[in-house]
Amino acid sequence: MSEINLNKAAIALDFGGTNIKIGLIRQGKVLNQTLLPAHSGAGIIPRLPDVQAAVMDLLEQEGLALGNCSGVGIGLPGLVDPQHLSLLSINEKYADAVGFAFGAWVEEAFGLPIVMENDARAALLGETVYGTAHGESNAVLMIFGTGIGTAALMNGKIIRGRHFQAGILGGHFVTDVNGSRCSCGGVGCLEAEASHWSLQGWLKNQQGYANSLLAIESNIGYRQVIDASQSGDMLALSAMQHLYKHWSSGIVNLVHAYDPDVVILSGGLMKAKDIVLPELVRRVHEQAWTPWGKVRFIVAENPDSSVLLGLSHLIEEGIDIDYV
Template sequence: MPTLCIDFGGTEIKLGILDGPRILASTTVANTGTMADLDRVRDAVDELGRATDDSSIGTVGIAVPGVVDRVNGTLVAAHDKYDYAIGRDLREWATHSFGAPAVVENDARAALVGETTYGVAAGTRDAVMVTLGTGIGTAALIDGHLLRGAHDHAGILGGHMTVDLDGPACNCGNAGCAEAVASTWALRRDVASDPALAASPLGERATRGRIGLRDLVETRDAPAPAALFDRYLRAWGAAIVTLCHAYDPDVVIVSGGAMRSADAILPPLSEYVDAHLWSSSHRPAFVTPSAPQYSVILGLSALAGRPDARDGLHRKDDQ
Protein backbone atom coordinates (compact mmCIF):
# COMPACT_ATOMS: atom_id res chain seq x y z
CA MET A 1 0.00 0.00 0.00
CA PRO A 2 1.17 3.58 -0.62
CA THR A 3 2.97 5.71 1.94
CA LEU A 4 1.74 9.19 2.85
CA CYS A 5 4.78 11.43 3.35
CA ILE A 6 4.52 14.78 5.15
CA ASP A 7 7.49 17.15 5.17
CA PHE A 8 6.93 20.01 7.62
CA GLY A 9 9.22 22.60 6.03
CA GLY A 10 10.13 26.16 6.89
CA THR A 11 7.79 28.01 4.52
CA GLU A 12 5.53 25.22 3.30
CA ILE A 13 4.44 21.70 4.13
CA LYS A 14 5.09 19.21 1.33
CA LEU A 15 2.80 16.22 0.96
CA GLY A 16 3.27 13.18 -1.21
CA ILE A 17 1.73 9.76 -1.73
CA LEU A 18 4.53 7.43 -2.75
CA ASP A 19 5.01 3.86 -3.81
CA GLY A 20 8.67 3.35 -2.96
CA PRO A 21 10.53 6.00 -5.00
CA ARG A 22 7.55 6.60 -7.26
CA ILE A 23 5.62 9.78 -6.43
CA LEU A 24 1.95 9.09 -7.22
CA ALA A 25 0.75 12.57 -6.25
CA SER A 26 2.12 15.57 -4.40
CA THR A 27 1.08 19.02 -3.25
CA THR A 28 2.04 21.74 -0.77
CA VAL A 29 0.29 23.53 2.06
CA ALA A 30 1.31 26.96 3.34
CA ASN A 31 3.00 26.90 6.74
CA THR A 32 1.30 29.45 8.99
CA GLY A 33 2.84 28.17 12.22
CA THR A 34 -0.51 27.37 13.85
CA MET A 35 -2.47 24.27 14.81
CA ALA A 36 -4.77 25.01 11.87
CA ASP A 37 -1.99 23.75 9.60
CA LEU A 38 -2.77 20.20 10.75
CA ASP A 39 -6.37 20.57 9.58
CA ARG A 40 -5.18 21.90 6.23
CA VAL A 41 -2.86 18.91 5.89
CA ARG A 42 -5.79 16.53 6.46
CA ASP A 43 -7.87 18.32 3.81
CA ALA A 44 -4.97 18.25 1.34
CA VAL A 45 -4.42 14.53 1.93
CA ASP A 46 -8.08 13.86 1.10
CA GLU A 47 -7.59 15.66 -2.20
CA LEU A 48 -4.40 13.72 -2.93
CA GLY A 49 -6.24 10.46 -2.32
CA ARG A 50 -8.85 11.43 -4.87
CA ALA A 51 -6.11 12.41 -7.32
CA THR A 52 -4.60 8.92 -7.14
CA ASP A 53 -8.02 7.19 -7.28
CA ASP A 54 -6.98 5.40 -4.12
CA SER A 55 -7.64 6.66 -0.61
CA SER A 56 -5.85 3.73 1.07
CA ILE A 57 -2.64 4.54 2.93
CA GLY A 58 -0.42 1.82 4.35
CA THR A 59 1.94 3.95 6.41
CA VAL A 60 2.64 7.59 7.19
CA GLY A 61 6.05 9.24 7.27
CA ILE A 62 6.42 12.60 9.03
CA ALA A 63 9.51 14.83 8.95
CA VAL A 64 9.95 17.87 11.19
CA PRO A 65 12.79 20.43 11.40
CA GLY A 66 13.88 19.79 14.94
CA VAL A 67 14.86 17.21 17.52
CA VAL A 68 12.56 14.18 17.45
CA ASP A 69 11.92 11.81 20.34
CA ARG A 70 11.30 8.65 18.36
CA VAL A 71 10.21 6.66 21.42
CA ASN A 72 7.26 8.96 21.98
CA GLY A 73 6.80 10.24 18.41
CA THR A 74 7.12 13.84 19.53
CA LEU A 75 8.96 16.98 18.52
CA VAL A 76 11.28 17.85 21.42
CA ALA A 77 12.73 21.15 20.25
CA ALA A 78 12.33 23.42 17.24
CA HIS A 79 12.51 27.08 16.43
CA ASP A 80 10.01 29.53 15.01
CA LYS A 81 6.96 28.02 13.33
CA TYR A 82 6.62 24.67 15.06
CA ASP A 83 6.31 25.65 18.70
CA TYR A 84 2.71 24.41 18.60
CA ALA A 85 3.89 20.88 17.79
CA ILE A 86 6.42 20.53 20.60
CA GLY A 87 5.42 17.65 22.85
CA ARG A 88 2.53 16.59 20.62
CA ASP A 89 2.35 12.88 19.77
CA LEU A 90 2.58 13.14 15.99
CA ARG A 91 2.28 9.39 15.50
CA GLU A 92 -1.03 9.42 17.35
CA TRP A 93 -2.20 12.41 15.29
CA ALA A 94 -1.31 10.59 12.07
CA THR A 95 -3.00 7.35 13.12
CA HIS A 96 -6.16 9.23 14.16
CA SER A 97 -6.18 11.36 11.01
CA PHE A 98 -5.22 8.79 8.38
CA GLY A 99 -5.86 5.40 9.95
CA ALA A 100 -2.29 4.16 9.47
CA PRO A 101 0.83 3.63 11.58
CA ALA A 102 3.44 6.37 11.35
CA VAL A 103 7.15 7.05 11.71
CA VAL A 104 8.44 10.49 12.78
CA GLU A 105 11.94 11.66 11.91
CA ASN A 106 14.11 14.76 11.74
CA ASP A 107 13.93 16.28 8.24
CA ALA A 108 17.69 16.24 7.58
CA ARG A 109 17.91 12.56 8.48
CA ALA A 110 14.96 11.82 6.20
CA ALA A 111 16.60 13.75 3.34
CA LEU A 112 19.82 11.81 3.84
CA VAL A 113 17.94 8.51 3.67
CA GLY A 114 16.16 9.69 0.52
CA GLU A 115 19.38 10.55 -1.29
CA THR A 116 21.30 7.45 -0.18
CA THR A 117 18.39 5.12 -0.98
CA TYR A 118 16.91 6.55 -4.18
CA GLY A 119 18.86 9.70 -5.04
CA VAL A 120 22.25 11.12 -5.95
CA ALA A 121 24.16 8.92 -3.48
CA ALA A 122 22.07 5.73 -3.84
CA GLY A 123 23.83 2.75 -2.30
CA THR A 124 26.26 4.83 -0.23
CA ARG A 125 26.59 3.49 3.32
CA ASP A 126 28.72 6.28 4.79
CA ALA A 127 27.60 9.85 4.07
CA VAL A 128 26.82 13.19 5.62
CA MET A 129 24.14 15.60 4.50
CA VAL A 130 24.43 19.37 4.77
CA THR A 131 21.44 21.52 3.83
CA LEU A 132 22.10 25.22 3.40
CA GLY A 133 19.00 27.32 3.89
CA THR A 134 17.21 29.35 6.55
CA GLY A 135 19.40 27.37 8.93
CA ILE A 136 21.98 24.65 8.34
CA GLY A 137 20.69 21.12 8.71
CA THR A 138 22.93 18.07 8.91
CA ALA A 139 22.70 14.30 9.28
CA ALA A 140 25.07 11.35 9.20
CA LEU A 141 24.88 7.78 7.93
CA ILE A 142 27.51 5.35 9.24
CA ASP A 143 27.78 1.85 7.75
CA GLY A 144 24.20 2.14 6.53
CA HIS A 145 22.79 3.23 9.89
CA LEU A 146 21.38 6.68 10.67
CA LEU A 147 23.24 8.31 13.51
CA ARG A 148 20.76 9.25 16.25
CA GLY A 149 22.50 8.91 19.61
CA ALA A 150 21.19 8.09 23.07
CA HIS A 151 19.00 11.20 23.17
CA ASP A 152 18.16 11.63 19.44
CA HIS A 153 20.48 14.65 18.99
CA ALA A 154 23.42 13.00 17.24
CA GLY A 155 24.38 14.13 13.75
CA ILE A 156 21.71 16.78 13.29
CA LEU A 157 23.38 19.72 15.04
CA GLY A 158 26.28 20.19 12.63
CA GLY A 159 25.00 23.67 11.84
CA HIS A 160 25.62 24.53 15.48
CA MET A 161 29.31 23.69 15.52
CA THR A 162 31.34 26.74 16.48
CA VAL A 163 33.30 28.11 13.53
CA ASP A 164 34.06 31.55 15.01
CA LEU A 165 34.82 31.88 18.72
CA ASP A 166 34.06 35.60 18.56
CA GLY A 167 31.12 35.20 16.20
CA PRO A 168 27.51 36.33 16.52
CA ALA A 169 25.01 34.86 18.94
CA CYS A 170 22.94 31.99 17.61
CA ASN A 171 19.28 31.31 18.34
CA CYS A 172 20.36 27.98 19.87
CA GLY A 173 22.14 29.79 22.72
CA ASN A 174 25.66 29.18 21.42
CA ALA A 175 27.86 31.79 19.72
CA GLY A 176 29.73 31.60 16.42
CA CYS A 177 27.77 28.60 15.10
CA ALA A 178 28.07 27.91 11.37
CA GLU A 179 24.36 28.73 11.14
CA ALA A 180 24.81 32.02 12.99
CA VAL A 181 27.62 32.96 10.60
CA ALA A 182 26.44 31.68 7.22
CA SER A 183 22.72 30.93 6.83
CA THR A 184 19.82 32.77 5.25
CA TRP A 185 18.81 34.39 8.53
CA ALA A 186 22.43 35.42 9.10
CA LEU A 187 22.56 36.88 5.58
CA ARG A 188 19.57 39.13 6.23
CA ARG A 189 21.22 40.35 9.43
CA ASP A 190 24.52 40.98 7.64
CA VAL A 191 22.94 43.00 4.83
CA ALA A 192 20.89 45.07 7.26
CA SER A 193 23.90 45.91 9.42
CA ASP A 194 26.58 46.58 6.76
CA PRO A 195 26.28 49.80 4.70
CA ALA A 196 28.56 48.39 1.97
CA LEU A 197 26.35 45.35 1.55
CA ALA A 198 23.19 47.45 1.71
CA ALA A 199 24.51 49.58 -1.17
CA SER A 200 25.56 46.55 -3.24
CA PRO A 201 23.52 44.54 -5.79
CA LEU A 202 22.72 42.16 -2.91
CA GLY A 203 21.28 45.04 -0.90
CA GLU A 204 19.25 46.16 -3.90
CA ARG A 205 17.69 42.72 -4.05
CA ALA A 206 16.90 42.94 -0.34
CA THR A 207 14.92 46.15 -0.90
CA ARG A 208 12.75 44.31 -3.42
CA GLY A 209 11.90 41.42 -1.11
CA ARG A 210 13.35 38.64 1.03
CA ILE A 211 16.79 37.43 0.02
CA GLY A 212 18.40 34.03 0.32
CA LEU A 213 21.77 32.37 -0.11
CA ARG A 214 21.26 32.06 -3.85
CA ASP A 215 21.11 35.86 -4.06
CA LEU A 216 24.50 36.04 -2.38
CA VAL A 217 25.94 33.57 -4.89
CA GLU A 218 24.47 35.43 -7.85
CA THR A 219 25.87 38.82 -6.74
CA ARG A 220 29.32 37.56 -5.72
CA ASP A 221 31.06 39.52 -8.52
CA ALA A 222 30.49 42.76 -6.58
CA PRO A 223 33.18 43.51 -3.95
CA ALA A 224 31.10 43.50 -0.76
CA PRO A 225 29.09 40.35 -1.62
CA ALA A 226 32.31 38.68 -2.82
CA ALA A 227 33.94 39.13 0.59
CA LEU A 228 30.82 37.84 2.36
CA PHE A 229 30.50 34.87 0.00
CA ASP A 230 34.11 33.92 0.79
CA ARG A 231 33.35 34.11 4.52
CA TYR A 232 30.26 31.94 4.10
CA LEU A 233 32.20 29.36 2.08
CA ARG A 234 34.82 29.15 4.81
CA ALA A 235 32.15 28.74 7.50
CA TRP A 236 30.43 25.96 5.55
CA GLY A 237 33.79 24.35 4.89
CA ALA A 238 34.83 24.48 8.54
CA ALA A 239 31.58 22.77 9.56
CA ILE A 240 32.02 20.07 6.91
CA VAL A 241 35.63 19.46 7.94
CA THR A 242 34.39 18.76 11.47
CA LEU A 243 31.63 16.48 10.17
CA CYS A 244 34.22 14.56 8.14
CA HIS A 245 36.58 14.28 11.11
CA ALA A 246 33.70 13.00 13.25
CA TYR A 247 31.97 10.61 10.82
CA ASP A 248 34.51 9.75 8.07
CA PRO A 249 32.04 9.73 5.13
CA ASP A 250 32.62 8.56 1.57
CA VAL A 251 30.25 11.23 0.28
CA VAL A 252 29.18 14.71 1.37
CA ILE A 253 25.71 15.63 0.05
CA VAL A 254 25.19 19.39 -0.08
CA SER A 255 21.61 20.54 -0.61
CA GLY A 256 19.41 23.62 -0.36
CA GLY A 257 18.12 26.29 -2.71
CA ALA A 258 21.57 27.84 -3.11
CA MET A 259 22.74 24.64 -4.80
CA ARG A 260 20.97 25.68 -7.97
CA SER A 261 24.29 27.48 -8.31
CA ALA A 262 26.27 24.34 -7.41
CA ASP A 263 28.98 25.11 -9.97
CA ALA A 264 29.89 28.21 -7.97
CA ILE A 265 29.77 26.48 -4.58
CA LEU A 266 30.90 22.86 -4.77
CA PRO A 267 34.38 23.30 -6.32
CA PRO A 268 35.68 25.91 -3.83
CA LEU A 269 33.91 24.15 -0.95
CA SER A 270 35.49 20.82 -1.82
CA GLU A 271 38.86 22.54 -2.23
CA TYR A 272 38.57 24.13 1.22
CA VAL A 273 37.66 20.82 2.85
CA ASP A 274 40.47 18.94 1.09
CA ALA A 275 42.98 21.55 2.29
CA HIS A 276 41.85 21.46 5.93
CA LEU A 277 41.19 17.77 6.60
CA TRP A 278 43.58 15.71 8.71
CA SER A 279 46.43 14.55 6.50
CA SER A 280 45.37 10.91 6.23
CA SER A 281 41.62 11.56 6.18
CA HIS A 282 39.63 10.31 3.22
CA ARG A 283 38.77 13.10 0.80
CA PRO A 284 35.03 12.58 0.20
CA ALA A 285 33.15 13.15 -3.02
CA PHE A 286 30.84 16.19 -3.04
CA VAL A 287 27.44 15.83 -4.70
CA THR A 288 24.16 17.72 -4.78
CA PRO A 289 20.64 16.28 -5.27
CA SER A 290 19.04 16.61 -8.69
CA ALA A 291 15.58 17.15 -7.16
CA PRO A 292 16.18 18.42 -3.60
CA GLN A 293 12.52 19.31 -3.11
CA TYR A 294 11.76 15.57 -2.98
CA SER A 295 14.69 14.37 -0.83
CA VAL A 296 12.69 14.35 2.41
CA ILE A 297 9.54 12.63 1.15
CA LEU A 298 11.63 10.00 -0.66
CA GLY A 299 13.45 9.36 2.60
CA LEU A 300 10.19 9.10 4.50
CA SER A 301 8.93 6.56 1.98
CA ALA A 302 12.05 4.48 2.56
CA LEU A 303 11.91 4.83 6.35
CA ALA A 304 8.21 4.00 6.54
CA GLY A 305 8.93 0.73 4.75
CA ARG A 306 11.26 -0.45 7.49
CA PRO A 307 9.52 -2.44 10.23
CA ASP A 308 11.88 -1.16 12.95
CA ALA A 309 11.13 2.45 12.01
CA ARG A 310 7.37 1.90 11.92
CA ASP A 311 7.47 0.41 15.37
CA GLY A 312 9.31 3.44 16.73
CA LEU A 313 12.40 1.26 17.31
CA HIS A 314 12.96 1.39 21.08
CA ARG A 315 9.57 1.70 22.71
CA LYS A 316 9.56 2.43 26.43
CA ASP A 317 7.55 -0.68 27.24
CA ASP A 318 10.29 -2.80 25.63
CA GLN A 319 13.11 -1.35 27.72
Protein backbone atom coordinates (compact mmCIF):
# COMPACT_ATOMS: atom_id res chain seq x y z
CA MET A 1 0.00 0.00 0.00
CA SER A 2 1.23 3.50 -0.81
CA GLU A 3 2.14 5.90 1.97
CA ILE A 4 -0.92 7.17 3.82
CA ASN A 5 -1.46 10.80 4.83
CA LEU A 6 -2.48 10.53 8.49
CA ASN A 7 -4.28 13.88 8.31
CA LYS A 8 -6.82 12.29 6.02
CA ALA A 9 -9.90 10.44 7.25
CA ALA A 10 -10.38 6.70 6.88
CA ILE A 11 -13.72 5.33 5.72
CA ALA A 12 -14.63 2.24 7.75
CA LEU A 13 -17.47 -0.15 6.85
CA ASP A 14 -18.49 -2.79 9.39
CA PHE A 15 -20.92 -5.23 7.75
CA GLY A 16 -22.69 -6.87 10.69
CA GLY A 17 -25.48 -9.39 10.58
CA THR A 18 -28.09 -6.92 11.86
CA ASN A 19 -26.62 -3.49 11.11
CA ILE A 20 -23.98 -2.00 8.84
CA LYS A 21 -21.89 0.53 10.77
CA ILE A 22 -20.22 3.26 8.73
CA GLY A 23 -17.64 5.62 10.17
CA LEU A 24 -15.14 8.35 9.37
CA ILE A 25 -12.03 7.96 11.52
CA ARG A 26 -8.90 10.08 11.81
CA GLN A 27 -5.95 8.95 13.94
CA GLY A 28 -8.12 6.88 16.24
CA LYS A 29 -10.87 9.47 16.65
CA VAL A 30 -14.37 8.86 15.33
CA LEU A 31 -15.34 11.98 13.41
CA ASN A 32 -18.83 10.74 12.59
CA GLN A 33 -20.63 7.45 12.21
CA THR A 34 -24.02 6.07 11.25
CA LEU A 35 -25.68 2.73 10.71
CA LEU A 36 -27.98 1.08 8.22
CA PRO A 37 -30.12 -2.03 8.60
CA ALA A 38 -28.15 -4.92 7.13
CA HIS A 39 -30.86 -7.12 5.62
CA SER A 40 -27.94 -9.54 5.42
CA GLY A 41 -30.06 -12.50 4.38
CA ALA A 42 -30.77 -10.73 1.08
CA GLY A 43 -27.07 -10.32 0.30
CA ILE A 44 -24.50 -7.56 0.33
CA ILE A 45 -24.74 -6.33 -3.26
CA PRO A 46 -28.24 -4.79 -2.85
CA ARG A 47 -26.97 -2.78 0.14
CA LEU A 48 -23.92 -1.25 -1.54
CA PRO A 49 -25.69 1.74 -3.16
CA ASP A 50 -27.11 2.74 0.23
CA VAL A 51 -23.70 2.25 1.86
CA GLN A 52 -22.09 4.47 -0.76
CA ALA A 53 -24.76 7.14 -0.26
CA ALA A 54 -24.33 7.00 3.53
CA VAL A 55 -20.58 7.50 3.19
CA MET A 56 -21.08 10.52 0.97
CA ASP A 57 -23.62 11.92 3.43
CA LEU A 58 -21.15 11.57 6.33
CA LEU A 59 -18.46 13.29 4.28
CA GLU A 60 -20.82 16.17 3.52
CA GLN A 61 -21.72 16.51 7.20
CA GLU A 62 -18.02 16.81 8.06
CA GLY A 63 -17.24 19.17 5.18
CA LEU A 64 -14.99 16.57 3.57
CA ALA A 65 -14.60 15.11 0.09
CA LEU A 66 -13.18 11.80 -1.10
CA GLY A 67 -9.90 13.61 -1.71
CA ASN A 68 -9.70 14.13 2.06
CA CYS A 69 -9.84 10.36 2.66
CA SER A 70 -7.00 7.85 2.89
CA GLY A 71 -8.81 4.62 2.09
CA VAL A 72 -11.73 2.29 2.74
CA GLY A 73 -11.68 -0.52 5.30
CA ILE A 74 -14.21 -3.34 5.13
CA GLY A 75 -14.94 -5.70 8.03
CA LEU A 76 -16.98 -8.87 7.54
CA PRO A 77 -18.13 -11.65 9.92
CA GLY A 78 -16.51 -14.52 8.03
CA LEU A 79 -13.22 -15.93 6.78
CA VAL A 80 -11.42 -13.05 5.06
CA ASP A 81 -8.26 -13.23 2.95
CA PRO A 82 -6.87 -9.71 3.43
CA GLN A 83 -4.10 -10.23 0.88
CA HIS A 84 -6.45 -10.99 -2.00
CA LEU A 85 -9.28 -8.77 -0.71
CA SER A 86 -11.79 -11.57 -0.69
CA LEU A 87 -14.34 -13.20 1.56
CA LEU A 88 -13.69 -16.94 1.58
CA SER A 89 -16.64 -18.23 3.61
CA ILE A 90 -19.59 -16.99 5.65
CA ASN A 91 -22.67 -18.55 7.23
CA GLU A 92 -26.28 -17.55 6.51
CA LYS A 93 -25.66 -13.90 5.67
CA TYR A 94 -24.20 -11.94 2.77
CA ALA A 95 -23.94 -15.15 0.73
CA ASP A 96 -23.24 -13.16 -2.43
CA ALA A 97 -20.18 -11.57 -0.80
CA VAL A 98 -18.12 -14.77 -1.18
CA GLY A 99 -15.88 -14.12 -4.16
CA PHE A 100 -17.28 -10.62 -4.70
CA ALA A 101 -14.77 -8.12 -6.12
CA PHE A 102 -14.70 -5.66 -3.21
CA GLY A 103 -11.60 -3.95 -4.60
CA ALA A 104 -13.35 -3.17 -7.87
CA TRP A 105 -16.41 -1.84 -6.04
CA VAL A 106 -14.34 0.46 -3.83
CA GLU A 107 -12.40 1.72 -6.84
CA GLU A 108 -15.60 2.45 -8.74
CA ALA A 109 -17.49 3.95 -5.80
CA PHE A 110 -14.72 5.91 -4.08
CA GLY A 111 -11.47 5.69 -6.06
CA LEU A 112 -9.54 4.89 -2.88
CA PRO A 113 -7.25 2.12 -1.57
CA ILE A 114 -8.98 -0.75 0.25
CA VAL A 115 -8.20 -3.06 3.16
CA MET A 116 -10.33 -5.99 4.34
CA GLU A 117 -10.32 -8.02 7.53
CA ASN A 118 -12.50 -10.24 9.65
CA ASP A 119 -14.60 -8.00 11.89
CA ALA A 120 -13.45 -9.50 15.19
CA ARG A 121 -9.78 -9.14 14.24
CA ALA A 122 -10.46 -5.54 13.34
CA ALA A 123 -12.19 -5.02 16.70
CA LEU A 124 -9.19 -6.50 18.52
CA LEU A 125 -6.88 -4.09 16.71
CA GLY A 126 -9.20 -1.20 17.44
CA GLU A 127 -9.16 -1.89 21.17
CA THR A 128 -5.43 -2.67 21.52
CA VAL A 129 -4.28 0.27 19.39
CA TYR A 130 -6.81 2.98 20.26
CA GLY A 131 -9.12 1.62 22.94
CA THR A 132 -9.19 0.62 26.57
CA ALA A 133 -6.71 -2.23 25.93
CA HIS A 134 -4.10 0.09 24.41
CA GLY A 135 -0.63 -1.40 24.63
CA GLU A 136 -1.68 -4.97 25.40
CA SER A 137 0.27 -7.52 23.33
CA ASN A 138 -1.29 -10.81 24.50
CA ALA A 139 -5.05 -10.63 24.36
CA VAL A 140 -8.20 -12.33 23.18
CA LEU A 141 -11.40 -10.59 22.21
CA MET A 142 -15.01 -11.73 22.23
CA ILE A 143 -17.48 -9.47 20.46
CA PHE A 144 -21.22 -9.98 20.89
CA GLY A 145 -23.17 -8.96 17.80
CA THR A 146 -25.73 -10.96 15.88
CA GLY A 147 -23.31 -13.84 16.34
CA ILE A 148 -20.26 -14.14 18.59
CA GLY A 149 -16.92 -13.20 17.09
CA THR A 150 -13.47 -13.78 18.54
CA ALA A 151 -9.85 -12.93 17.76
CA ALA A 152 -6.43 -13.44 19.34
CA LEU A 153 -3.24 -11.39 19.67
CA MET A 154 -0.02 -13.16 20.68
CA ASN A 155 3.25 -11.31 21.28
CA GLY A 156 1.82 -8.31 19.49
CA LYS A 157 0.81 -10.17 16.33
CA ILE A 158 -2.72 -10.90 15.19
CA ILE A 159 -3.34 -14.62 14.74
CA ARG A 160 -4.62 -15.49 11.26
CA GLY A 161 -3.39 -19.01 10.51
CA ARG A 162 -2.69 -20.86 7.28
CA HIS A 163 -6.32 -20.68 6.14
CA PHE A 164 -7.22 -17.35 7.79
CA GLN A 165 -9.46 -18.96 10.42
CA ALA A 166 -7.17 -19.09 13.47
CA GLY A 167 -8.52 -17.18 16.44
CA ILE A 168 -11.83 -16.15 14.90
CA LEU A 169 -13.88 -19.33 15.36
CA GLY A 170 -14.40 -19.05 19.12
CA GLY A 171 -18.10 -18.63 18.46
CA HIS A 172 -17.98 -22.17 17.13
CA PHE A 173 -16.22 -23.75 20.08
CA VAL A 174 -18.51 -26.56 21.19
CA THR A 175 -20.02 -25.74 24.57
CA ASP A 176 -22.71 -28.47 24.55
CA VAL A 177 -22.05 -31.73 22.67
CA ASN A 178 -25.78 -32.49 22.82
CA GLY A 179 -26.81 -29.00 21.85
CA SER A 180 -28.52 -27.28 18.96
CA ARG A 181 -27.55 -27.33 15.30
CA CYS A 182 -25.46 -24.30 14.38
CA SER A 183 -25.49 -22.24 11.20
CA CYS A 184 -21.97 -23.54 10.51
CA GLY A 185 -23.26 -27.12 10.38
CA GLY A 186 -21.87 -28.09 13.77
CA VAL A 187 -23.75 -29.07 16.92
CA GLY A 188 -23.62 -27.28 20.25
CA CYS A 189 -21.50 -24.32 19.15
CA LEU A 190 -21.36 -21.31 21.45
CA GLU A 191 -23.30 -19.31 18.84
CA ALA A 192 -25.98 -21.99 18.57
CA GLU A 193 -26.46 -21.94 22.35
CA ALA A 194 -25.96 -18.35 23.45
CA SER A 195 -25.84 -15.84 20.60
CA HIS A 196 -28.28 -13.08 19.78
CA TRP A 197 -29.52 -14.96 16.72
CA SER A 198 -30.16 -18.24 18.56
CA LEU A 199 -31.62 -16.86 21.79
CA GLN A 200 -35.23 -16.43 20.71
CA GLY A 201 -35.46 -20.01 19.43
CA TRP A 202 -34.03 -21.35 22.68
CA LEU A 203 -36.51 -19.37 24.76
CA LYS A 204 -39.53 -20.51 22.77
CA ASN A 205 -38.59 -24.12 23.46
CA GLN A 206 -38.56 -23.60 27.23
CA GLN A 207 -41.36 -24.52 29.59
CA GLY A 208 -43.03 -21.39 30.92
CA TYR A 209 -42.42 -19.27 27.84
CA ALA A 210 -46.13 -18.52 27.38
CA ASN A 211 -46.31 -16.98 30.86
CA SER A 212 -43.07 -15.03 30.57
CA LEU A 213 -42.74 -11.29 30.03
CA LEU A 214 -40.70 -12.27 26.99
CA ALA A 215 -43.71 -13.82 25.25
CA ILE A 216 -45.03 -10.37 24.34
CA GLU A 217 -41.78 -9.39 22.60
CA SER A 218 -41.75 -9.71 18.82
CA ASN A 219 -37.96 -9.77 18.58
CA ILE A 220 -36.08 -11.11 21.59
CA GLY A 221 -32.41 -10.39 22.09
CA TYR A 222 -29.97 -9.93 24.94
CA ARG A 223 -31.46 -6.60 26.02
CA GLN A 224 -34.97 -7.95 26.39
CA VAL A 225 -33.79 -10.95 28.40
CA ILE A 226 -31.64 -8.81 30.69
CA ASP A 227 -34.47 -6.33 31.27
CA ALA A 228 -36.94 -9.14 32.05
CA SER A 229 -34.46 -10.79 34.41
CA GLN A 230 -34.10 -7.50 36.29
CA SER A 231 -37.89 -7.59 36.74
CA GLY A 232 -37.68 -11.07 38.26
CA ASP A 233 -39.10 -12.99 35.29
CA MET A 234 -38.37 -16.65 36.00
CA LEU A 235 -37.69 -17.68 32.41
CA ALA A 236 -35.41 -14.69 31.88
CA LEU A 237 -33.49 -15.55 35.06
CA SER A 238 -33.09 -19.11 33.82
CA ALA A 239 -31.97 -17.81 30.43
CA MET A 240 -29.29 -15.65 32.04
CA GLN A 241 -27.85 -18.69 33.81
CA HIS A 242 -27.87 -20.54 30.48
CA LEU A 243 -26.10 -17.64 28.78
CA TYR A 244 -23.51 -17.21 31.53
CA LYS A 245 -22.68 -20.92 31.35
CA HIS A 246 -22.00 -20.86 27.63
CA TRP A 247 -20.33 -17.44 27.45
CA SER A 248 -17.93 -18.35 30.25
CA SER A 249 -17.15 -21.71 28.67
CA GLY A 250 -16.31 -19.98 25.40
CA ILE A 251 -14.03 -17.48 27.13
CA VAL A 252 -12.29 -20.22 29.11
CA ASN A 253 -11.60 -22.04 25.85
CA LEU A 254 -10.05 -18.88 24.41
CA VAL A 255 -7.90 -18.45 27.51
CA HIS A 256 -6.71 -22.05 27.36
CA ALA A 257 -6.04 -21.87 23.62
CA TYR A 258 -4.19 -18.54 23.36
CA ASP A 259 -2.71 -17.84 26.83
CA PRO A 260 -3.68 -14.15 27.02
CA ASP A 261 -3.05 -11.64 29.78
CA VAL A 262 -6.36 -9.96 29.08
CA VAL A 263 -9.83 -10.75 27.74
CA ILE A 264 -11.44 -7.87 25.84
CA LEU A 265 -15.23 -7.82 25.58
CA SER A 266 -17.08 -5.74 23.00
CA GLY A 267 -20.36 -5.59 21.11
CA GLY A 268 -23.87 -4.59 22.06
CA LEU A 269 -24.04 -6.85 25.11
CA MET A 270 -21.41 -4.69 26.81
CA LYS A 271 -23.92 -1.86 27.09
CA ALA A 272 -25.17 -3.95 30.02
CA LYS A 273 -21.67 -4.55 31.41
CA ASP A 274 -22.60 -3.51 34.94
CA ILE A 275 -25.09 -6.38 35.04
CA VAL A 276 -23.34 -9.17 33.14
CA LEU A 277 -19.64 -8.61 33.77
CA PRO A 278 -19.34 -9.55 37.48
CA GLU A 279 -20.91 -12.99 37.03
CA LEU A 280 -19.03 -13.63 33.81
CA VAL A 281 -15.68 -12.78 35.40
CA ARG A 282 -16.46 -14.90 38.45
CA ARG A 283 -17.20 -17.96 36.34
CA VAL A 284 -14.14 -17.59 34.12
CA HIS A 285 -11.80 -17.13 37.07
CA GLU A 286 -13.36 -20.17 38.71
CA GLN A 287 -13.02 -22.39 35.62
CA ALA A 288 -9.85 -21.27 33.82
CA TRP A 289 -6.59 -23.12 34.45
CA THR A 290 -4.18 -20.20 34.81
CA PRO A 291 -1.64 -21.03 37.52
CA TRP A 292 0.23 -17.81 36.71
CA GLY A 293 -2.70 -15.71 37.97
CA LYS A 294 -6.10 -14.44 36.89
CA VAL A 295 -6.73 -13.17 33.40
CA ARG A 296 -7.83 -9.54 33.37
CA PHE A 297 -11.03 -8.31 31.74
CA ILE A 298 -11.32 -5.10 29.75
CA VAL A 299 -14.56 -3.79 28.25
CA ALA A 300 -14.57 -1.68 25.10
CA GLU A 301 -15.30 1.95 25.94
CA ASN A 302 -17.48 2.34 22.84
CA PRO A 303 -18.48 -1.15 21.65
CA ASP A 304 -20.11 0.21 18.48
CA SER A 305 -16.78 1.62 17.28
CA SER A 306 -14.32 -1.22 17.95
CA VAL A 307 -14.39 -2.62 14.41
CA LEU A 308 -14.36 0.81 12.80
CA LEU A 309 -11.27 1.86 14.75
CA GLY A 310 -9.42 -1.31 13.82
CA LEU A 311 -10.21 -0.90 10.15
CA SER A 312 -8.94 2.67 10.24
CA HIS A 313 -5.66 1.44 11.77
CA LEU A 314 -5.26 -1.08 8.96
CA ILE A 315 -5.78 1.70 6.42
CA GLU A 316 -3.19 3.89 8.13
CA GLU A 317 -0.60 1.17 8.76
CA GLY A 318 -1.36 -1.44 6.08
CA ILE A 319 -2.14 -5.11 6.66
CA ASP A 320 0.84 -7.30 7.54
CA ILE A 321 0.17 -10.29 5.30
CA ASP A 322 2.72 -12.44 7.16
CA TYR A 323 0.21 -14.34 9.24
CA VAL A 324 0.89 -16.18 12.49
